Amino acid sequence: MNEYNERSTWRRMRALLSINDPRWGRSEGNGETKPRANESKRPPGGDGEGPPDLDEMWRNFNRRLGGLFGGKGGNGFRPDNGRAARVGVGIVIGVLVAVYAGSGLFVVPEGQTGVVLQMGRLAGTVGQGVHWRAPYPFASHEIVDTSQGRSIEIGRSNVVRLANVKEASMLTRDADIVDVRFSVQYRVRSATDYLFRSADPDRSVTQAAQAAVRAIVGTRSAADVLSQDRDALRQQLTEAIRRDLDRYQTGLEVTSVTMQSVAAPEQTQAAYGEVAKARDEREAAKRTAQVYANDLLPKAQGDAAKLIDEAKAYSERVVTQAEGDAERFKQVYAQYSKAPAVIRERMYLETMQEIYSNSTKIFVGNKGGNNVLYLPLDKLVEQGRHGAASAAAPAGASAADGTSASAPAAAAMPPASAAAAASAAGGDTLRSREGFRSRSREDDLK
Known part of the structure; x- marks a missing residue:
């Protein structure tokens, strides 16, 4: 029974594999004779240029397999042998299994990362x-380029329809508008986040860049x-x-940002130019003032x-002089306590000496006994002024002027007038001394 089943299976395979046989569909019992082994396998009536006979090729294949596995070769090989059929089917299945298993091999190039998914996870x-990895549909893989740099431009000249402004226009803190254009260079840092957490990487980078530039520009003027x-x-x-x-967690990493332009809108560039010019002039004035400062x-x-040094020196000098005067006063006071009248007389004489040494003196004599004196005071004072202006030292000039003024006056005056003037001057001096002495005595008595 098993042999019969194997023979039937073999016949069905022969019928399936010999479709191109010109004798396909003709049974062996229809009166035709089987071709012998030494006869040509070309279809009858052919010119030898037709397609090869698949049935003959199958027979040759079976013969070779039989020779390999110990079967009979040549004309003694029986195609109905069940063992040979099983071996052939096993080889075919093994080849298919090897091809299927080999479909799981994949190569990851340099600078890229492979992500393996097993049953969708x-x-x-x-x-x-x-x-x-396991063949499809049990597993699959994705290859992500993690070394290639990508770039996207932010702030293009496109006009947003809803707002009717350019994409590059940004609103500042003081409600002004500036155009900011820049480009962002980025690359993939995490292949898994890039595949499963970022649906559109370019859009994610664009939105992040626009949000960042609006946040920065919006807080500044x-x-x-x-x-x-x-x-x-x-x-x-x-x-x-x-x-x-x-x-x-987009799996992207920003490598650099390139600023292209930061400018005012075209409608206000002239006004901003004037403002920038005024700002430059202000900076130049500040620099000039700083240099001057x-x-x-x-x-x-x-x-x-x-x-400060001069003030300190003056202060020290004044303090020292005051201290010296105070010390001198203490010493004078000690002597004054011993003889007050003598000290007062001396102080009076020193004071008068100091006064007369810095003033113009006129000596008048009254030897002739003439009581009428002629004193040209205006001329005498004028001569004294000229003499003081031409003198080198004030003290010496005062003494010289007094002497020179007194000599001409004495020469010009008559002897009687000069004597009278001298007598009057001497009397005044004596009266002054007597008055001072009387006051001193009164003070002593008190």
Whole structure:
């Protein structure tokens, strides 16, 4: 029974594999004779240029398999042998299984990362090289380029329809508008987050960059944004975009930000140009004032230090002189306590000596006995002034002027007048001394 089943299976396979046989469909019992082994296998009536006979090819294949596995070769091989059929089917199945298993091999190029999925779930990541995973549909893989840099431009000249403004227009703190254009360079840092947490990487980077630039520009005035250092603004944008991308776990990393332009809108560029010109002039004036201050301050500080030193020296001199006067007064007072009248007389004489040494003196004699005196005071005073102006030293000039003025006056006056004047002057002096002495005596009695 088993042999019959094997023979039937073999016949069905022969019928399936010999479709191109020109004798296909003709049974062996229809009166036709089987071809002999030494006869040509070409279809009858052919010219030898037709397609090969698949039935004959199958027979040759079976003969060779029979020779390999110990069967009879040549004309003694029986195609109905069940063992040979099983071997052939096993080989075919093995080849198919090997091809199916080999479909799980994949290669990850340099600079890329492979992500392996098993039954739809993440199984792991692999690096550069040849790897194997379970064939489809049990497993699959995705290859992500993690070394290639990508770039996206922010602030293009496109006009937003709803707001009727350019995409690059940003609102500042003082309600002004500035156009900010820059580009963001980024790459994939985490392949798994890039595949499963970021639906549109370019859109994620664009939204993060726009949010960052609006947050930075919105907290500053237009003048600050236009005059701010581009490197500082670029650094702030880079840090803000990185924070946003890390917070949403997009698997992307910002490598750099390139500032293209920060300018006022075209409608207000003329006004901003004037403002910038005024700002430059102000800065130039500030620099000039700073240079002048740097030149003036050292001089003023030197003059102040000099005045302070002079004031200290004057203070010390005055204090020393006052202390000396006080000490001298104490000494004089000690002597005055012993002889008050003598001390008063001496003080009076010293005072009068000091007064007369700095004043113009006129000596008049009254030897002739003439009581009428002629004193040209205006001329005498004028001569004294000229003499004081031409003198080198004030004290010497005063003494010289007094002597010179008294000599002509004495020469011009008559002898009687000169004697009378001298007598009057002497009498006045004696009267003054007597009055001073009387006052001193009264003080002593008191």
